[in-house]
Amino acid sequence: MIIRVKINEVEVEVNEKEELTILQLCLENGIEIPRFCYHEKLTIAGNCRMCLVYVTNEEKLLASCGVPIDAELDTETIETEIDEILKAREGTMEFLLINHPLDCPICDQGGECDLQEQTINYGLDTGRFYIKKRAVEVKNFGKLIKGIMTRCIHCTRCVRFLTEIAGINELGVLGRGYNMEIGTYKKNVIIESELSGNIIDLCPVGALTSGIYEFKGRPWELKTVKGIDIFDSLLTPLNIQTKGSKIYRILPRINDNLNEEWLTDKVRFHYESYNVIEKMRLNIPTYKIKENNYIQISWKSAIKILFKLFLKKITSIKMI
Missing domain, CATH: 3.10.20.740 (Ubiquitin-like (UB roll))
Structure with missing residues (x-):
């Protein structure tokens, strides 16, 4: 019809x-x-x-x-x-905006916040409320997700995602009216899911942000490069955001045939290990003496060691 x-x-x-x-x-x-x-x-x-x-x-x-x-x-x-x-x-x-804190300058969502954009386009230019704002206890969602729930506007995107897509029921809506909060049903429960990082992208305000990316950059400072998920056999498309020579964020690229717009935590946060490796071994070669014990060596010495290992490998193959 x-x-x-x-x-x-x-x-x-x-x-x-x-x-x-x-x-x-x-x-x-x-x-x-x-x-x-x-x-x-x-x-x-x-x-x-x-x-x-x-x-x-x-x-x-x-x-x-x-x-x-x-x-x-x-x-x-x-x-x-x-x-x-x-x-x-x-x-x-x-x-x-009655209870939303005025901390946009220190919020990691700044520059890509739906609440900022909608306020400019559809909100009032002055505020009329003089009462004290409500504060909510900071929730512990683990090292990957930073939760400042005072900023939450109760859109429940995070709750619906974890329930419907991730298949876990750890987040929920608690209380009603003035006492309404979004949090875990039990105290000190950390969200354990391979897809938990997606609620960072879903949050339209700064209530849920990346704990790894905290205070490191702004969206307009980052350069976006297209890539693929090397940990996934489906080669999920990614947007890799860099500043200089360092990776600062990895975000999903929408593809309804593969990942829709979701991303696993493994690829979303694994770039932090590159930064650790860079400090350890990327710029200056190191040689492993014992377990967790390394010494710095020159590039000339590193090439000699690699050449000896290569000859040893070739010799063993010929003997077979």
């Missing part, structure tokens, strides 16, 4: 079998709608209320991420930029 809807006075045709939501239809037609909790690879939550749209014959604004395109919307008109919606987005942004 073909359904015809008008989006901002432009008629669009869509097949009901495609099972699209209003948000997906708008994005397909180049209409940008702000959102925080929605992610195309995860189930729909409808927490953030940023994607509100107006649909004719509806009393209230609707969350576009959760409204499917079906026969009920046939010949309906959808508006995404009227004054009522803009005012609602300003109110939503104001509520999200």
